[in-house]
Amino acid sequence: EAGVAQSPRYKIIEKRQSVAFWCNPISGHATLYWYQQILGQGPKLLIQFQNNGVVDDSQLPKDRFSAERLKGVDSTLxxxxxxxxxxxxxxxxxxxxxxxxxxxxxxxxxxxxxxx
Amino acid sequence: AQRVTQPEKLLSVFKGAPVELKCNYSYSGSPELFWYVQYSRQRLQLLLRHISRESIKGFTADLNKGETSFHLKKPFAQEEDSAMYYCALGVQGAQKLVFGQGTRLTINP
Incomplete structure (x- = not known):
């Protein structure tokens, strides 16, 4: 069974630039999460999807972060x-x-x- | 609010010695507790969950609701146990996890 795929693995940008991350979950998994892990800290939930609907985005800085899960499969942050x-x-x-x-x-x- | 505290950022023990990684939680609902582990150059993965009450790779953890703790224990540490360990709390009905800050366990030969 293929695991959760993410890309890119590494990205370096300058402040004020934009970046996008892509995720392909395990086939058949209805719930998808994006966590942010700052060095030395545990993962912090940014957003949770159930199929293509947002369940929890309370900790997502919405002025700069956005995420979508089209067709309830892949997601981009x-x-x-x-x-x-x-x-x-x-x-x-x-x-x-x-x-x-x-x-x-x-x-x-x-x-x-x-x-x- | 839900909170998970792992008081030790680093823990170092010798091979064959007992290991205990501490985890305390704060939660008003019925807790579901998990331990996740990340070995070097591998992805974060589930080690064990309290409802299973099983031993995985020699590790056990007992949920103590009175002390709001879920400490991870192993009687005899092995070098391959060296990894980053995260305690996590499942939020009732929300299908999401709140993680502690993690403990880096190093087993010395």
Whole structure:
């Protein structure tokens, strides 16, 4: 079974530039997550999709971050304009999303962003 | 609000010694607790969850609701246990996880 795919693996940009990350979840997984992991910290949830609808985006800085999940499969996370503090690893994860208990989250390898 | 605290950022023990990684949580609902692990150059993956009550790679963790803790334990550490360990809290009905800051475990030969 293929895992969660993310690209690009690494990206270096200057502040005020824009960047986009792409995620392809495990086939059949209804729930997709974007987490931000700043160096030395644990992953922080930015946005959660159930199929193509947003379930939770309470911690997404909406003035600069946007995300979409077209057709309930792939997702893109965009940052525009980037700030220095956006330097982090952006992790995509997916789960079956069955009702009831929290299921296992399967993570991608992450996209490491450096903002100069 | 939900919160997970891992008080140790770094933990170093010798091979064969017991290991305990601490995790405390703050949550008003019915907690679901997990341990995720990230080995060097690998992706973050599930190690164990409290509802399973099973031992994975020799690790166990017991949910103590009175102390709001979910410490990860292993009686005899092995070098391959060196990794980054994250405790995570499942938010009831929300299908999402809140992570602690992680503990880097190093097993010395």
């Amino acid at each position: 965009k940052i525009q304009p980037a700030k220095l503090e956006d330097s982090a690893v952006y992790l995509c994860a997916s789960s079956l999303g069955l009702q009831g208990r929290t299921g296992e989250l399967f993570f991608g390898e992450g996209s490491r962003l450096t903002v100069l």
